[in-house]
Amino acid sequence: MTVKSLIASFTQQEDLNFLLTNRVPRAALTRFMGWFSKIENPLVKDTSIALWKLFSDLDLSEARESEFKSLHACFTRELKPGLRPFDPDPSIVTTPSDGIIGAHGTIKDGELYQIKGAPYSLKELVADPGVVETHRNGSFVTIRLTSSMYHRFHAPADMTLEHVSLIHGDVWNVNPIALKRVERLFCKNERAVIRTHLATGEPFTIVPVAAILVASIRLHALDRVLNAQTERPLSHACNKEVKKGDELGWFEHGSTIILLAPGDFAFAPDIAEGARVRAGQPLWRRRVAVD
Template identity: 30%
Template sequence: MSEIVYRDRETGELKKEKVYGKFFLEAVYGTSLLSKLFSLVALPLISNIPFFSKLYGQRQKSLKSREKVRPFIENFHVDTREFADPPEAFQSFNDFFIRKLKPEARPLAPGDEVAVLPADGRYLVYPDISAVEGFYVKEKKFDLHRLIQDEFLFDLYKRGSMVIARLCPTDYHRFHFPCACLPSKAKLINGPLYSVNPIALREHISILNENKRMLTQLETQRFGKILYIEVGATFVGSIKQTYQPQTPQLKGGEKGYFEFGGSCLILLFQPNKIIFDQDLVDASLEFVETKAKFGSSLGRCR
């Protein structure tokens, strides 16, 4: 199976991603006959029954799991200088996974007219959602209507703009508000927990329409109404919201975090409300994700 290549925003270089659990992903979501049999029989059970995610999650919260922290940091070259707490302070692997960072580690792009990236991750941006709506991978369709399951919201965003941020297990897993806003209460749409890694999405783009997700509408002065969607993934049954609904939030303020696993954020903007940074647009046109950090510029209001 081909490598996952992304663009590093800080250097502009193309790099190959080191995938956590790559053997499992290729075995489950690959194109071999054995993989297809597994995806037909066992995968729906694992992904649709919460027990498996809860059991795995509990293992990551055990005291014994802290033994995995240091090897993981060394294997994936995680920068511990950014941590708010030293690695020795984590009581479990999940504590490490939901770690906080020092404020100075993620400076915010200045200006009320600038929206920032909401999380560390690998980004694709689409200035026109209608160009993505109905796009197929392996005969599977990305379907905005199924994603949000709301007729009013679908009409509001169907000709707008979209951001997809893929968070890897190696990433900082707290997510933030892209601009000053007044957020609604998060709405849960239950679903399975398939992987959102590109290895899986190449074969099953409809995963984004199906996985467990939470939707929050952000009322903003500069960017209109933004729909903020957290999508769960394999073994990420827990999407934790830490913000107060119907309370004004600052740009860059914490919204919540994902517990252990890979995960995904989707932001939807109304038509003609944001101009994405050109480097993000150019890479996305080539179907190349841009690896970037929370707080860096996403785009400007129109």
């Protein structure tokens, strides 16, 4: 058995995993990691990336750059051009990022779930009555990014960004073990609510949720990083048109994106809980094709 498989077996014990990733001073550890990851010392950087590879399935073969000046630069790396083509069909809404489908389905009178049997309310998630009414009986999907994945996220369709708000909160881990143990976890963590409408007129909402360690979200539309240190105002109007595949921003560590769509969107056939997805592949299709 390899060292990596031994580590994986050790950390897959649920009680131990939850203890190591949640029953720690989460906020302090997150602030420390934010500082540490930006150290531009070759020894610190190289050792950190080597340890990261040991503890995960980190693969840098797709990275645009072969060398990084810091751990942070590795976290937020770009990919080689052309590696994530976005489905050009205008009736298709694509996945905005690489990730793993955590949950998906219908929003039932403003209620959705983080895992089966663990519901939470749309009102508590977005804190915006307009968004709640818009998506009260729509559909949703949760995409979880692990620490080793490509962390940038993109426009899933041609759309206009209308408004961004930040909701301060905690930094719980967002892995399946924590989701089983922490009720309404997504409603407790730091998160942004990005209101948009698609080029075809339908409302569409993107909710990036931060997690333990770096817990910062960079949004190009605001030209700023959103995190626990962000001061008011926490609500920003914007009117920015983006094309499908345009980069919207990035997470500075693994986390989650929750997408809220109209009820007349149908999921692509291969979308299933636990499925790995890549940015650009079909996620939803409008039930009525666009002319």
